[in-house]
Amino acid sequence: MVKVAVLGAGANGASIGADLTAAGVDVTLIEQWPAHAEAMRERGVTINMPDRTLVQPVDVRHLCQVAELREKFDVVFMLMKAYDSGWAAQLIEPHLAEDGILVGVQNGMTADTIADVVGAHRTLGCVIEISSMMFEPGVIERNSGPDRSWFALGSIDASTRGREEEVAALLRRTGAVDIVDDIRSAKWMKLVSNSTTLVTTAILGLPMLEAVAQPGMRELMVRSGQEALDAGRAQGYSVLPIFGLTADAVADYDSVVETLLDALLEGFVLPQTKTTILQDWVKGRHSEVDDINGAVVAASAEHGLSAPVNATVVELAHRIERGDLQPGPQNLTLLREFAAR
Numbered sequence: 629m630v631k632v633a634v635l636g637a638g639a640n641g642a643s644i645g646a647d648l649t650a651a652g653v654d655v656t657l658i659e660q661w662p663a664h665a666e667a668m669r670e671r672g673v674t675i676n677m678p679d680r681t682l683v684q685p686v687d688v689r690h691l692c693q694v695a696e697l698r699e700k701f702d703v704v705f706m707l708m709k710a711y712d713s714g715w716a717a718q719l720i721e722p723h724l725a726e727d728g729i730l731v732g733v734q735n736g737m738t739a740d741t742i743a744d745v746v747g748a749h750r751t752l753g754c755v756i757e758i759s760s761m762m763f764e765p766g767v768i769e770r771n772s773g774p775d776r777s778w779f780a781l782g783s784i785d786a787s788t789r790g791r792e793e794e795v796a797a798l799l800r801r802t803g804a805v806d807i808v809d810d811i812r813s814a815k816w817m818k819l820v821s822n823s824t825t826l827v828t829t830a831i832l833g834l835p836m837l838e839a840v841a842q843p844g845m846r847e848l849m850v851r852s853g854q855e856a857l858d859a860g861r862a863q864g865y866s867v868l869p870i871f872g873l874t875a876d877a878v879a880d881y882d883s884v885v886e887t888l889l890d891a892l893l894e895g896f897v898l899p900q901t902k903t904t905i906l907q908d909w910v911k912g913r914h915s916e917v918d919d920i921n922g923a924v925v926a927a928s929a930e931h932g933l934s935a936p937v938n939a940t941v942v943e944l945a946h947r948i949e950r951g952d953l954q955p956g957p958q959n960l961t962l963l964r965e966f967a968a969r
């Protein structure tokens with residue numbers, strides 16, 4: 629039987645791990661939050677979805693127990709935050725089979741970071757769209773169940789072409805899966821969506837749908853996404869459909885960002901959905917802002933483009949993470965003023 633690990637069993641990792649376990653897959657969850665690991669061990673993981681609750685016993689190891697693992701994994705799904713990808717890949721590398729595959733199921737352009745550690749021949753890139761939240765150990769609020777979850781999977785090296793289906797067959801237990809030829813472009817398209825929605829709305833300290841409804845906010849968000857789209861084009865990435873959209877839906881360059889925004893808000897997000905970034909801030913953790921908006925600023929600078937909205941978002945997020953600013957609707961004024969500089 630294929631041996632699978634989920635490395636980083638947070639909101640999304642635990643959701644995937646629970647579905648795979650329920651489907652009879654041999655899966656080990658590897659977890660860095662001690663209270664969450666213990667809660668899952670004692671009571672299983674509870675996944676609250678819009679239409680049902682799954683309480684699933686799971687095989688959980690603390691991060692510090694990885695050194696005790698004797699078996700090698702055939703497939704590892706990495707669901708740590710993007711900034712943890714390098715060290716997490718190093719942690720798991722000795723436990724990845726010679727012909728195993730490590731999949732970065734994350735936001736951010738993590739595939740090459742992972743490949744630098746385990747080799748491109750053992751790496752697949754992945755775009756994930758599951759909307760989920762975790763505030764209490766052992767309990768996940770999964771806002772989009774398997775019927776509303778979507779993944780894109782793809783190779784970054786010729787040696788894994790044709791092997792994507794091995795991984796897709798697993799992920800189909802937890803959502804729809806598209807296998808794509810150009811995963812780097814698909815991941816940048818997700819970064820466009822993330823640049824539009826994630827940190828921008830978190831800065832207002834509000835659930836996404838409430839944040840978007842604030843005066844002038846949607847326009848600002850679309851500008852942020854447009855900067856990301858332009859930075860992607862400058863780097864040579866193609867405009868590809870994500871979230872299960874058709875190629876036609878993204879054929880008009882000028883409306884791509886709004887199309888992605890509407891697809892996300894209408895298809896995956898509930899009124900109470902707080903972004904993964906706001907969840908980090910509520911928990912006193914730092915966020916993926918540098919991997920998302922920071923990546924847009926860096927790519928834009930490299931290609932002679934300006935990205936004032938993304939630069940503002942990075943600046944305000946850093947202030948929040950230093951404790952100099954609190955997330956809240958009052959920050960809309962700052963966002964608008966700074967982005968106009």
Ligand SMILES: NC(=O)C1=CN([C@@H]2O[C@H](COP(=O)(O)OP(=O)(O)OC[C@H]3O[C@@H](n4cnc5c(N)ncnc54)[C@H](OP(=O)(O)O)[C@@H]3O)[C@@H](O)[C@H]2O)C=CC1
Pocket residue numbers: 635636637638639640641658659660661662664665707708709710733734735736756757758759760761762903904911916
């Ligand atoms: N949540 C969402 O709706 C979406 C998230 N994503 C992306 O998926 C990836 C995983 O995100 P997500 O599942 O939200 O992240 P989580 O923050 O829930 O989990 C990510 C990591 O953070 C750890 N962690 C979380 N809370 C704590 C805590 N209080 N104390 C210590 N460690 C903690 C988790 O460790 P542990 O191993 O202990 O669980 C896990 O390794 C990211 O790249 C994200 O951008 C993409 C689409 C939507």
Ligand SMILES: CC(C)(CO)C(=O)C(=O)O
Pocket residue numbers: 735757758759760822825826892896897901902903904905
């Ligand atoms: C679902 C959402 C918007 C909120 O967490 C997200 O994190 C993502 O799409 O990457």
